[in-house]
Amino acid sequence: MSKPEQIPIRRHESFDELNKRIKTREKDAKILKRLYFIKYRYAGESVASAARRVGITKCVGYIWQKRWNEHGYAGLVPRYAGGRPSKLLGEQKEQLHALLEERDDWTTNEIREYIRSAFGVEYTLKQVRIILRNFGMRYAKPYARDYRRPADAEERLKKPRRNT
Numbered sequence: 138m139s140k141p142e143q144i145p146i147r148r149h150e151s152f153d154e155l156n157k158r159i160k161t162r163e164k165d166a167k168i169l170k171r172l173y174f175i176k177y178r179y180a181g182e183s184v185a186s187a188a189r190r191v192g193i194t195k196c197v198g199y200i201w202q203k204r205w206n207e208h209g210y211a212g213l214v215p216r217y218a219g220g221r222p223s224k225l226l227g228e229q230k231e232q233l234h235a236l237l238e239e240r241d242d243w244t245t246n247e248i249r250e251y252i253r254s255a256f257g258v259e260y261t262l263k264q265v266r267i268i269l270r271n272f273g274m275r276y277a278k279p280y281a282r283d284y285r286r287p288a289d290a291e292e293r294l295k296k297p298r299r300n301t
Contacts, residue, residue, distance in 0.1 A: 146178045146202055149209035155179060158210065171201050171213040178202060224258045225268075234272050245269075245276060 150158070159172045170191050177187035188198030204212030225233065233252065237243060245265045252258055252265070260268070269276050287293065 144184075144199065144202060144206070146175070147206045148179065149205070152176075152179055167215050168213055171205075174198060174201055175205055175213070224260070225252070225256060229256050230268075233268075237269075237272065237274065242282070 155172065155176055159169065159176065170193075174187050174191045174193070177190055178184070182190070184198045184202060185195045188195050193201075201213065206212075223230070233248075233256075236251070237248065245262050248269070249260055249262060249265045252260055266276055
Protein backbone atom coordinates (compact mmCIF):
# COMPACT_ATOMS: atom_id res chain seq x y z
CA MET A 138 0.00 0.00 0.00
CA SER A 139 1.42 3.40 -0.99
CA LYS A 140 1.83 6.37 1.28
CA PRO A 141 -0.67 9.22 1.10
CA GLU A 142 0.51 12.32 -0.75
CA GLN A 143 2.59 14.65 1.39
CA ILE A 144 1.54 17.81 -0.44
CA PRO A 145 -1.98 17.91 -1.90
CA ILE A 146 -2.60 19.81 -5.13
CA ARG A 147 -4.78 22.92 -5.08
CA ARG A 148 -7.52 23.13 -7.63
CA HIS A 149 -7.17 26.66 -8.99
CA GLU A 150 -9.20 25.68 -12.06
CA SER A 151 -11.71 22.99 -12.87
CA PHE A 152 -10.66 19.91 -14.82
CA ASP A 153 -12.49 21.23 -17.92
CA GLU A 154 -10.81 24.64 -17.68
CA LEU A 155 -7.45 22.90 -17.42
CA ASN A 156 -8.21 20.83 -20.54
CA LYS A 157 -9.21 24.01 -22.44
CA ARG A 158 -5.94 25.63 -21.43
CA ILE A 159 -4.03 22.57 -22.67
CA LYS A 160 -5.77 22.74 -26.04
CA THR A 161 -5.02 26.45 -26.48
CA ARG A 162 -1.39 26.10 -25.35
CA GLU A 163 -0.32 23.41 -27.79
CA LYS A 164 2.47 25.55 -29.30
CA ASP A 165 4.27 26.34 -26.05
CA ALA A 166 5.86 22.98 -25.25
CA LYS A 167 7.29 23.87 -21.83
CA ILE A 168 4.00 25.13 -20.41
CA LEU A 169 2.09 22.32 -22.11
CA LYS A 170 4.24 19.70 -20.40
CA ARG A 171 3.63 21.37 -17.03
CA LEU A 172 -0.11 21.56 -17.67
CA TYR A 173 -0.21 17.85 -18.44
CA PHE A 174 1.62 17.19 -15.19
CA ILE A 175 -1.05 19.19 -13.30
CA LYS A 176 -3.79 17.39 -15.23
CA TYR A 177 -2.42 14.02 -14.13
CA ARG A 178 -2.25 15.26 -10.55
CA TYR A 179 -5.90 16.41 -10.82
CA ALA A 180 -6.77 12.91 -12.01
CA GLY A 181 -5.42 11.55 -8.72
CA GLU A 182 -2.01 10.27 -9.78
CA SER A 183 0.91 10.60 -7.42
CA VAL A 184 3.67 13.13 -8.06
CA ALA A 185 6.07 10.31 -8.96
CA SER A 186 3.63 8.77 -11.42
CA ALA A 187 2.66 12.08 -13.06
CA ALA A 188 6.33 13.08 -13.28
CA ARG A 189 7.22 9.79 -14.92
CA ARG A 190 4.44 10.26 -17.50
CA VAL A 191 5.72 13.68 -18.60
CA GLY A 192 9.38 12.67 -18.42
CA ILE A 193 10.69 14.63 -15.45
CA THR A 194 12.12 13.73 -12.08
CA LYS A 195 10.01 13.58 -8.94
CA CYS A 196 11.90 16.58 -7.50
CA VAL A 197 10.98 18.73 -10.49
CA GLY A 198 7.38 17.52 -10.16
CA TYR A 199 7.26 18.77 -6.58
CA ILE A 200 8.70 22.12 -7.70
CA TRP A 201 6.03 22.47 -10.41
CA GLN A 202 3.29 21.48 -7.98
CA LYS A 203 4.52 23.98 -5.40
CA ARG A 204 4.50 26.76 -8.01
CA TRP A 205 1.00 25.72 -9.10
CA ASN A 206 -0.25 25.67 -5.51
CA GLU A 207 1.17 29.13 -4.79
CA HIS A 208 0.53 31.00 -8.04
CA GLY A 209 -1.79 28.89 -10.21
CA TYR A 210 -1.19 29.04 -13.96
CA ALA A 211 1.28 31.95 -13.64
CA GLY A 212 3.53 29.73 -11.56
CA LEU A 213 3.97 27.32 -14.49
CA VAL A 214 5.32 29.99 -16.84
CA PRO A 215 9.12 29.60 -17.09
CA ARG A 216 11.11 32.32 -15.37
CA TYR A 217 14.22 33.30 -17.27
CA ALA A 218 16.88 35.34 -15.52
CA GLY A 219 17.96 37.18 -18.66
CA GLY A 220 21.66 36.48 -18.48
CA ARG A 221 24.64 38.56 -17.52
CA PRO A 222 24.46 42.30 -18.24
CA SER A 223 26.56 43.61 -21.11
CA LYS A 224 29.98 45.09 -20.35
CA LEU A 225 29.31 47.88 -22.85
CA LEU A 226 26.76 50.57 -22.00
CA GLY A 227 23.98 51.39 -24.43
CA GLU A 228 25.63 54.58 -25.70
CA GLN A 229 28.93 52.74 -26.14
CA LYS A 230 27.18 50.11 -28.24
CA GLU A 231 25.60 52.85 -30.37
CA GLN A 232 29.00 54.48 -30.84
CA LEU A 233 30.54 51.14 -31.83
CA HIS A 234 27.69 50.40 -34.24
CA ALA A 235 28.06 53.81 -35.92
CA LEU A 236 31.81 53.28 -36.31
CA LEU A 237 31.34 49.82 -37.80
CA GLU A 238 28.81 51.18 -40.31
CA GLU A 239 31.41 53.61 -41.72
CA ARG A 240 33.67 50.87 -43.04
CA ASP A 241 32.85 47.40 -44.25
CA ASP A 242 36.22 45.69 -44.05
CA TRP A 243 36.75 45.29 -40.31
CA THR A 244 38.20 42.08 -38.99
CA THR A 245 36.89 40.71 -35.71
CA ASN A 246 40.36 41.15 -34.26
CA GLU A 247 40.37 44.85 -35.23
CA ILE A 248 36.95 45.32 -33.65
CA ARG A 249 38.12 43.56 -30.52
CA GLU A 250 41.20 45.82 -30.31
CA TYR A 251 39.06 48.91 -30.88
CA ILE A 252 36.69 47.94 -28.07
CA ARG A 253 39.65 47.35 -25.77
CA SER A 254 41.31 50.69 -26.56
CA ALA A 255 38.19 52.86 -26.75
CA PHE A 256 36.09 51.41 -23.94
CA GLY A 257 38.56 49.43 -21.84
CA VAL A 258 36.50 46.24 -22.17
CA GLU A 259 37.92 42.80 -22.96
CA TYR A 260 35.90 40.52 -25.23
CA THR A 261 36.69 37.18 -26.81
CA LEU A 262 36.50 36.87 -30.58
CA LYS A 263 33.39 34.75 -30.18
CA GLN A 264 31.68 37.50 -28.19
CA VAL A 265 32.66 40.08 -30.81
CA ARG A 266 30.93 37.93 -33.43
CA ILE A 267 27.83 37.72 -31.18
CA ILE A 268 27.81 41.52 -30.86
CA LEU A 269 28.04 41.85 -34.65
CA ARG A 270 25.15 39.43 -35.09
CA ASN A 271 23.07 41.42 -32.58
CA PHE A 272 23.79 44.55 -34.63
CA GLY A 273 22.37 42.74 -37.65
CA MET A 274 25.76 42.68 -39.33
CA ARG A 275 27.45 39.81 -41.05
CA TYR A 276 31.04 38.91 -40.59
CA ALA A 277 33.31 37.21 -43.05
CA LYS A 278 36.90 37.30 -44.14
CA PRO A 279 37.33 40.58 -46.04
CA TYR A 280 38.77 40.67 -49.52
CA ALA A 281 42.46 41.50 -49.64
CA ARG A 282 43.00 45.05 -50.87
CA ASP A 283 46.20 45.96 -52.63
CA TYR A 284 47.58 49.25 -51.35
CA ARG A 285 49.10 49.91 -54.80
CA ARG A 286 45.72 49.79 -56.52
CA PRO A 287 44.77 53.17 -57.95
CA ALA A 288 41.44 54.68 -56.94
CA ASP A 289 40.20 54.63 -60.56
CA ALA A 290 41.25 51.04 -61.32
CA GLU A 291 37.76 50.06 -62.48
CA GLU A 292 37.77 52.80 -65.13
CA ARG A 293 41.27 51.97 -66.33
CA LEU A 294 40.40 48.32 -66.84
CA LYS A 295 37.34 48.95 -68.98
CA LYS A 296 37.93 48.01 -72.58
CA PRO A 297 37.67 50.92 -74.96
CA ARG A 298 34.91 50.66 -77.53
CA ARG A 299 35.83 50.52 -81.17
CA ASN A 300 33.82 52.73 -83.43
CA THR A 301 33.86 51.24 -86.91
